Amino acid sequence: RKEVEQDPGPFNVPEGATVAFNCTYSNSASQSFFWYRQDCRKEPKLLMSVYSSGNEDGRFTAQLNRASQYISLLIRDSKLSDSATYLCVVNSMDSSYKLIFGSGTRLLVRP
Amino acid sequence: NAGVTQTPKFQVLKTGQSMTLQCAQDMNHEYMSWYRQDPGMGLRLIHYSVGAGITDQGEVPNGYNVSRSTTEDFPLRLLSAAPSQTSVYFCASSYVGGWQFFGPGTRLTVL
Numbered sequence: 001r002k003e004v005e006q007d008p009g010p011f012n013v014p015e016g017a018t019v020a021f022n023c024t025y026s027n028s029a030s031q032s033f034f035w036y037r038q039d040c041r042k043e044p045k046l047l048m049s050v051y052s053s054g055n056e057d058g059r060f061t062a063q064l065n066r067a068s069q070y071i072s073l074l075i076r077d078s079k080l081s082d083s084a085t086y087l088c089v090v091n092s093m094d095s096s097y098k099l100i101f102g103s104g105t106r107l108l109v110r111p
Numbered sequence: 112n113a114g115v116t117q118t119p120k121f122q123v124l125k126t127g128q129s130m131t132l133q134c135a136q137d138m139n140h141e142y143m144s145w146y147r148q149d150p151g152m153g154l155r156l157i158h159y160s161v162g163a164g165i166t167d168q169g170e171v172p173n174g175y176n177v178s179r180s181t182t183e184d185f186p187l188r189l190l191s192a193a194p195s196q197t198s199v200y201f202c203a204s205s206y207v208g209g210w211q212f213f214g215p216g217t218r219l220t221v222l
Contacts (some may be wrong), residue, residue, distance in 0.1 A: 032210075041217075043214060043215050044213050046211075049210060087154070089210075097142055097205075101153050103152065
């Protein structure tokens with residue numbers, strides 16, 4: 001089983017739609033959780049950290065469910081510019097500072 | 112701040128050649144890492160370092176060497192290039208346990 005698993009998508013949604021991605025992780029002791037965004041042929045960039053109580057940044061909301069070991073990302077009012085691959089990131093089983101990246105979920109927002 | 116810089120941006124090698132991918136950061140981060148990204152595979156950790164003089168292997172270390180003589184620099188050496196090493200290579204840095212900043216990547220083709 002992979003340490004971090006994501007649905008590869010693509011999710012194809014119209015502008016203005018709400019879309020949600022889930023990610024599951026295998027290390028119950030993980031303490032660090034992040035969502036990154038990666039545009040085509042570019043480096044990954046941090047979108048937001050994920051906190052235990054959940055957190056929001058504008059149109060983006062991240063949730064953590066420790067009991068079920070999954071993380072979610074909700075994007076409201078999708079924009080064309082949200083089209084990208086979203087990477088779920090969790091710290092490694094064997095080290096608190098090594099990060100393990102999911103393979104990513106691709107989002108396509110259409111006009 | 113320049114952040115994380117990588118050189119070269121593109122490189123073509125012949126099988127059996129060696130080369131060094133350069134990575135530098137000016138944020139005084141302790142943690143630096145190298146990843147490779149292949150289509151559909153996500154980011155895979157090659158080597159990482161938690162400080163000058165300390166390095167360790169990641170998920171896919173074979174065929175690569177690293178050293179960390181200064182906090183700023185973390186070069187990745189390909190000992191004898193093989194076509195299987197054709198990939199995009201990203202260097203990243205962070206404070207230990209923090210989220211990682213990525214460099215712009217090096218696109219390597221091995222013929």
